[in-house]
Amino acid sequence: MLNEYDEEIMNLLKIKQEIEELKTNITNTKEYFRKEEEKLKKKVENIDILIENSYFILTKLGEQFEKETELSKEDKKEVLFFTSIQITRQFILECIFKNNLFSLKNENYRIAHDDSDMKKRLKIEKENSSFYKISKDSNITSNKYRTVKDILLSPSIPYDAARNSKNFNENLGGGHYHRAKTLGHDPILGWIFGVFNILTGTITLSNLNTYQVDMNGLTFEKQVSTFGIFDDGIRSIIEDPRRLVAAVFMQSLHLKSDINTKAGLPIPILTLFENFGTKIYKSYDWICLKRDLSIIGIQYIFAKIIDFILVCYREIKYQNIKIDRNIYQAKTQKIILFSNSLSSTSNIVKVLLTKKYYSLDIGGILNTLINFFVILNKLSNLKLEYMFDNFEKLVKGEIEEWQIKI
Incomplete structure (x- = not known):
């Protein structure tokens, strides 16, 4: 128990x-x-x-970004190096193009408007065209509109008319400057007005007055509606679509025949500004503008290539550097901007001092201006990305620490 x-x-x-x-x-x-x-x-x-305190913290992060993206001595050396490359580019291109930029029309290097070789060459080109061969014997007739045959076989273009213009109080400069006063000769507007002038046998002037032309003597006959030529032209095309092709074909040949002559072709769109356009045309024409645009384009392309080389160099260099990528990219953009600005400023100062306006690096200056706005936008985005990334890391760091301890 x-x-x-x-x-x-x-x-x-x-x-x-x-x-x-x-x-x-x-x-x-x-x-x-x-x-x-x-x-x-x-x-x-x-x-x-x-x-x-996010506003205060983000502000401090922004200040930190600005401080960390300040260019170091090494960065400043790169600015000077790439500035010297841009200046070298300016010098080389200036030597290549010499005095071409902004040079005025030189008739000594142009052919006459009635140059026999040019006329013969264009005649062969016209007659060898498959469209011409097929269409020149077109049997489609019209009582109101110019036919394909009329357009192709006519020895003249209606907007070359000048006779009797004074009777309508139109001053074509004695015919010598009529290309600056007729929209058909405009290298851009001509593809609209010139084509419809050819379709309808008319001439449209820079004041937008339009006249019917007697094609036998290239004489002003009567004033017609400018809008009316488009209506008639469209009706003619509906009647025979090949007329449009024929008109475009003849417009192309005519511009080609005029562009390299002593008179040349006017600068596009300026034909709408009668007096100003004519004044410019007397000494500076479409060939001059195309030449200058080509030079400016080459300047811009080579300036952009140097910027690209700079970026590639910096990307290769980044492989051996431990630094926040946003900070590094921001420095790269600043180096591009500063090197562009220094080279463009030095070029402008040089031109102002020497008065050699053909030395102006317009393409490089254009590249600098574009980069100014593009890079400022990039720097702003990089700064925001840096600020919010670091703020996010700060918040996530607190949360992750709590999670680990649990």
């Missing part, structure tokens, strides 16, 4: 001990969760403080 009793007592004591251990564990667990809750609250408070 005693043994059974002792055994029962022992079991009860054991149960009591287990209960005490359980109470202790519960107490410890409560304390653990209390501490963790306090830590969590603290972390949340820290994040709240971070968010509340």
